[in-house]
Amino acid sequence: MNRKRFLLFIVFLSFSLPSQAQYALSTAASGLFNQHVALFSLSKNGYHYGTAIWMNRGLSGNRIKTKYFAQGKAYQSYLRWKGNKKVILISSGAYSNGFSENHTPIGVCVEQGQIVNRRIENDMDGLVIVEATGGVRVSDIDNGDLYLGSLGRRINPRTEMYTLLNWAKQEYATVFQSHLLAYGDALRINYNSSTTTATRRMMVIGTANGKVVHVVFHITQPVKLLDATRDIKATMDKRGIKVVGIVNLDTGGNDILEVYNNLGAPFNGVKGTALKHQATNLLVYYYE
Numbered sequence: 001m002n003r004k005r006f007l008l009f010i011v012f013l014s015f016s017l018p019s020q021a022q023y024a025l026s027t028a029a030s031g032l033f034n035q036h037v038a039l040f041s042l043s044k045n046g047y048h049y050g051t052a053i054w055m056n057r058g059l060s061g062n063r064i065k066t067k068y069f070a071q072g073k074a075y076q077s078y079l080r081w082k083g084n085k086k087v088i089l090i091s092s093g094a095y096s097n098g099f100s101e102n103h104t105p106i107g108v109c110v111e112q113g114q115i116v117n118r119r120i121e122n123d124m125d126g127l128v129i130v131e132a133t134g135g136v137r138v139s140d141i142d143n144g145d146l147y148l149g150s151l152g153r154r155i156n157p158r159t160e161m162y163t164l165l166n167w168a169k170q171e172y173a174t175v176f177q178s179h180l181l182a183y184g185d186a187l188r189i190n191y192n193s194s195t196t197t198a199t200r201r202m203m204v205i206g207t208a209n210g211k212v213v214h215v216v217f218h219i220t221q222p223v224k225l226l227d228a229t230r231d232i233k234a235t236m237d238k239r240g241i242k243v244v245g246i247v248n249l250d251t252g253g254n255d256i257l258e259v260y261n262n263l264g265a266p267f268n269g270v271k272g273t274a275l276k277h278q279a280t281n282l283l284v285y286y287y288e
Contacts, residue, residue, distance in 0.1 A: 022231035023234075028051060126181075131173075216285075
């Protein structure tokens with residue numbers, strides 16, 4: 001993308017939002033990774049709410065990619081893989097059954113064909129598939145219609161778990177489970193959901209003009225999960241971005257987040273509260 005197109009992109013994001021939108025976005029950092037990544041400060045009612053890391057995978061020609069680590073000592077695995085790669089961010093992904101590097105994600109989890117956890121969690125309806133190409137697919141387990149291309153058919157993960165695991169092993173696929181908060185451009189979170197307030201982080205996958213957009217919303221104000229989801233959905237709606245899925249990311253005891261500039265230096269004001277070397281699993285965005 002040339003500079004003119006990027007500036008138009010920034011203007012569109014910053015000024016096309018009507019006053020009734022849930023989050024106002026102001027540019028915190030732009031022109032990152034060949035102008036395909038930008039950071040926006042989130043505000044509402046005069047209060048700072050956090051940061052949105054906006055990644056234009058489609059406009060980058062799919063050079064923005066995703067990787068997931070979960071096979072114990074995730075941060076060490078990440079360091080071995082990283083080398084000279086241009087990392088955009090690292091974040092905790094799935095929930096975990098403990099707070100040290102030797103614990104494992106909750107819910108079905110596979111890393112590149114290696115099964116980490118074969119037990120599906122019935123109260124989590126989101127299935128995230130990180131593809132070998134670096135793309136991400138989100139599926140609603142409750143729909144029971146996950147399409148597996150190499151099998152040429154749809155499966156119900158709840159009743160065909162062995163089929164899913166065997167497929168993952170054969171395809172060296174990566175899979176993890178979480179709460180699905182929106183899907184198919186509609187909210188999926190229950191309006192009777194928990195009223196607990198906490199900091200939040202959500203991965204949003206959307207499309208605009210046929211191009212895929214990934215956004216990680218890092219909400220630093222304590223808010224209800226429903227309120228944060230509705231605010232994020234409204235923010236995307238007002239920009240004409242169709243939401244493919246919104247997935248909750250862990251901000252509990254494994255609250256890990258680091259965001260980097262082009263030189264690999266972290267943005268100090270955008271980070272989680274946990275030590276990254278204790279990660280049980282890591283979701284990584286990078287530019288290739």
